[in-house]
Amino acid sequence: MNRNKIGITETVLRDAHQSLLATRMRTDEMLPIVDTMDKIGYHSVEMWGGATFDACLRYLDEDPWERLRKLKAGFKNTPLQMLLRGQNLLGYKNYPDDVVTEFVYKSVENGIDIIRIFDALNDVRNLEVSIKATKKAGAHAQATVVYTTSPVHNIELFIKLAKELYNMGADSICIKDMSGILKPFDAYNLIKALKDEIKLPIQLHSHYTSGMASMTYLKAIEAGVDIIDTAISPLSLGTSQPPTETFVSILKDTPYDTGLDMKLLNEVAEHFKKVRDTHISGNNTSLVTGIDTNVLIYQVPGGMLSNLVAQLSQANALDKYEKVLEEIPRVREDLGYPPLVTPLSQMVGTQAVLNVITGERYKMIPNEIKDYVKGLYGRPPIPIKKEIKEKIIGNEDIIDVRPADLLKPQLQNIKKEIAEYIEQEEDILSYASFPQIALNFFKYRRAQKYKIDENILDKENKAYPV
Numbered sequence: 001m002n003r004n005k006i007g008i009t010e011t012v013l014r015d016a017h018q019s020l021l022a023t024r025m026r027t028d029e030m031l032p033i034v035d036t037m038d039k040i041g042y043h044s045v046e047m048w049g050g051a052t053f054d055a056c057l058r059y060l061d062e063d064p065w066e067r068l069r070k071l072k073a074g075f076k077n078t079p080l081q082m083l084l085r086g087q088n089l090l091g092y093k094n095y096p097d098d099v100v101t102e103f104v105y106k107s108v109e110n111g112i113d114i115i116r117i118f119d120a121l122n123d124v125r126n127l128e129v130s131i132k133a134t135k136k137a138g139a140h141a142q143a144t145v146v147y148t149t150s151p152v153h154n155i156e157l158f159i160k161l162a163k164e165l166y167n168m169g170a171d172s173i174c175i176k177d178m179s180g181i182l183k184p185f186d187a188y189n190l191i192k193a194l195k196d197e198i199k200l201p202i203q204l205h206s207h208y209t210s211g212m213a214s215m216t217y218l219k220a221i222e223a224g225v226d227i228i229d230t231a232i233s234p235l236s237l238g239t240s241q242p243p244t245e246t247f248v249s250i251l252k253d254t255p256y257d258t259g260l261d262m263k264l265l266n267e268v269a270e271h272f273k274k275v276r277d278t279h280i281s282g283n284n285t286s287l288v289t290g291i292d293t294n295v296l297i298y299q300v301p302g303g304m305l306s307n308l309v310a311q312l313s314q315a316n317a318l319d320k321y322e323k324v325l326e327e328i329p330r331v332r333e334d335l336g337y338p339p340l341v342t343p344l345s346q347m348v349g350t351q352a353v354l355n356v357i358t359g360e361r362y363k364m365i366p367n368e369i370k371d372y373v374k375g376l377y378g379r380p381p382i383p384i385k386k387e388i389k390e391k392i393i394g395n396e397d398i399i400d401v402r403p404a405d406l407l408k409p410q411l412q413n414i415k416k417e418i419a420e421y422i423e424q425e426e427d428i429l430s431y432a433s434f435p436q437i438a439l440n441f442f443k444y445r446r447a448q449k450y451k452i453d454e455n456i457l458d459k460e461n462k463a464y465p466v
């Protein structure tokens with residue numbers, strides 16, 4: 001890799017529309033621009049992840065594997081990238097090792113070149129199996145340090161984590177700032193220290209939510225970052241990434257020149273402007289492009305805020321919004337400062353809502369929070385205080401093994417369970433990830449096929465009347 005040239009990962013096909021269009025972009029809205037995008041020279045194009053996989057099956061009646069294959073057929077020169085939640089794959093809980101390994105193999109077999117792997121708790125034990133499988137499948141394993149701030153998170157801790165990931169065989173390291181709270185000067189110090197200590201490419205992923213991400217990227221570039229994540233302008237800013245064209249332009253004719261073609265990028269922008277506008281006028285979503293500084297005070301990522309509003313209005317308690325925002329950091333402290341990323345962001349948010357609307361802290365506790373305290377999601381950044389632990393799980397023990405060690409292999413059982421619906425081996429993995437939603441999709445798919453067969457039959461009947 002040329003030391004100075006900055007690589008660009010374009011996020012429009014994954015994070016950008018997940019952040020701004022509720023993940024509703026369809027494959028047929030992507031395909032017409034793929035040839036142009038493939039000529040641009042991106043380091044990679046991110047196009048797959050938990051929410052896109054889920055939304056394909058749940059809302060779009062699309063097979064996510066089919067999307068991957070179609071995009072791969074068009075992106076002949078550009079590596080395709082996905083985001084994987086480590087042992088949680090694309091879901092919200094731990095899966096057994098046989099499912100994790102097979103999922104990684106099938107992702108690579110269908111066209112993924114780079115897998116960015118993270119664990120919400122930065123528990124490296126939850127990354128081990130997927131990193132190993134990625135490497136064995138011949139793909140690039142990018143291991144992730146989830147960035148957060150707390151009294152226990154500091155540069156030393158992040159460096160220690162990155163070193164562990166390096167030793168585990170990571171091909172590169174990503175700093176994942178999902179909330180957009182990494183400040184420019186902190187980014188400089190963090191990236192500088194990482195580059196001094198670890199001889200791997202470093203990639204930075206941030207969100208524009210608080211208004212800092214472009215400055216953060218620039219300082220990270222000065223500190224030696226190798227690759228940044230950006231989104232084509234019509235789907236940039238707000239809760240999405242900084243704009244691609246702006247960075248290409250900023251870095252042009254400097255030692256960091258990305259070498260990307262602005263004219264081609266403009267064609268890509270024109271295309272996604274139209275896509276964006278059809279989504280907005282269809283009222284499927286409201287575009288959040290402004291700056292939200294609540295995230296700097298409460299550390300609450302943008303997606304979590306809209307969830308909170310929905311939960312509170314359901315409970316007819318929107319007037320408690322401020323109180324819940326204040327409760328979130330307290331719950332987070334109680335739980336050992338987990339980073340607020342999926343699934344922990346939802347879990348902490350729900351507990352805070354319950355604490356406020358019931359009027360008593362931990363009067364109601366969801367099972368997920370109990371499992372978390374038992375250690376079934378992994379190790380919290382610091383141990384949970386005894387009195388909180390007792391309040392939540394009483395005298396029950398905390399496990400000290402890797403959570404997935406407690407899970408039995410599952411693939412063979414699933415195969416039997418859905419045998420009548422399987423049209424491709426990948427269906428087993430869709431079902432393992434989202435059983436009910438996948439099953440609904442399989443039924444829909446079969447109905448569609450049946451309808452088509454009927455049509456063919458009709459035509460045949462007409463052509464050959466008895």
Ligand code: CO
Pocket residue numbers: 015178205206207
């Ligand atoms: Co993101």
